[in-house]
Amino acid sequence: MKTILVLALAVFFNSAQAVDKTTLEKIVIGQSVELSGEATGKENMEGAQAYFKWVNSQGGVYGRQIELKTYDDKRKPDITRTNTEKLIKEDHALALFGYRSTPTVEAALPLLISEKIPMIAPFSGAQVLHQPLNPYLFHLRASYQDETKKMVETLMPLGISRIAILYQDDSFGKDGLVGFKQSLALNRVKALVEASYDRKDLKIDNAVNLIASANPQAVLMACTPSVCADFVKQVHTRNFYPRFLMLSNVSSDSFFKSLGDDGRGVGIMQVMPYPKDIGVLVVREFQHVLKGMDNPPPISYATLEGFVAAKLLTEGLRRAGPSVNREKLMAAFNSMRNFDLGGVKVTYTPNSHEGSKFVELTVVGKNGVIQR
Numbered sequence: 001m002k003t004i005l006v007l008a009l010a011v012f013f014n015s016a017q018a019v020d021k022t023t024l025e026k027i028v029i030g031q032s033v034e035l036s037g038e039a040t041g042k043e044n045m046e047g048a049q050a051y052f053k054w055v056n057s058q059g060g061v062y063g064r065q066i067e068l069k070t071y072d073d074k075r076k077p078d079i080t081r082t083n084t085e086k087l088i089k090e091d092h093a094l095a096l097f098g099y100r101s102t103p104t105v106e107a108a109l110p111l112l113i114s115e116k117i118p119m120i121a122p123f124s125g126a127q128v129l130h131q132p133l134n135p136y137l138f139h140l141r142a143s144y145q146d147e148t149k150k151m152v153e154t155l156m157p158l159g160i161s162r163i164a165i166l167y168q169d170d171s172f173g174k175d176g177l178v179g180f181k182q183s184l185a186l187n188r189v190k191a192l193v194e195a196s197y198d199r200k201d202l203k204i205d206n207a208v209n210l211i212a213s214a215n216p217q218a219v220l221m222a223c224t225p226s227v228c229a230d231f232v233k234q235v236h237t238r239n240f241y242p243r244f245l246m247l248s249n250v251s252s253d254s255f256f257k258s259l260g261d262d263g264r265g266v267g268i269m270q271v272m273p274y275p276k277d278i279g280v281l282v283v284r285e286f287q288h289v290l291k292g293m294d295n296p297p298p299i300s301y302a303t304l305e306g307f308v309a310a311k312l313l314t315e316g317l318r319r320a321g322p323s324v325n326r327e328k329l330m331a332a333f334n335s336m337r338n339f340d341l342g343g344v345k346v347t348y349t350p351n352s353h354e355g356s357k358f359v360e361l362t363v364v365g366k367n368g369v370i371q372r
Contacts (some may be wrong), residue, residue: 030084031097053258053293095313191220223246324327
């Protein structure tokens, strides 16, 4: 199996190794992401770095090394915009990549248009980023609307109709709220209560009181990892144990650990395959690359998503040819039809940049171990 895996990894680059000596400079890819707070963004970046490092060790793409230049934006939109301007004007990034959080991606959108620079695989599934089509924005992960639909569908066969909603009061949380309400309405169910909290202070006392008083069987949650974990723990202190279901944005190794014993039974939507399922080709590649590293990042959904996103971008660079520029890169993406990244299939056309529709529900078991 090891020989087959190495061959599979090598095949990906066979057509991309011819060196054009006039284009040996690095390919700079720009990223602004939260590195000093929630761990998800950091794990996304580490997964991408692992793949790019492996690509570079194999000779890069057409002989050129890929450099992922990353700045910390602390998940603040104003910092994101400053970082993005620096990446474009000072670092001369070919493309932007792997931004995380709906408000921060929104902060960068005007620059995509004005600078004609593509952004590949933002780690947000917000509908506002999907519709209307932004010609410079290429998604990898399924949308939050896809996730909320699947989430509600899993509850209906169980006869669960008493449902509450917790959401963050910003574009991300409100997108989740709309998805929850639409999916519930399709099943002729109305939420008992909709509780929100302020993104600026993350205080959830009122939301806990409101939802606990409604006595729901399940709580649908669109919140940051720290708030989601805090909410579950606070509800449990009241000896109240509804089903908790969360969007994929919480998926990180540190989040599962932070839940501790309170995590058992928590449902989390995922937009990537299980990162320990070696029956999936891209997971085998992921684990093979991480095993070769001196200090590998954790094997998590967030890390795997960064890895797959980097593989996607590398395929775009390969298709764009030796003398890649922004226009050629975008054209390369727009030519991808049902392209298999090794268990995650993506499609792009000039009229649709949706990428993947992969969504599944996982459940947290004992000691933070994911069950499928």
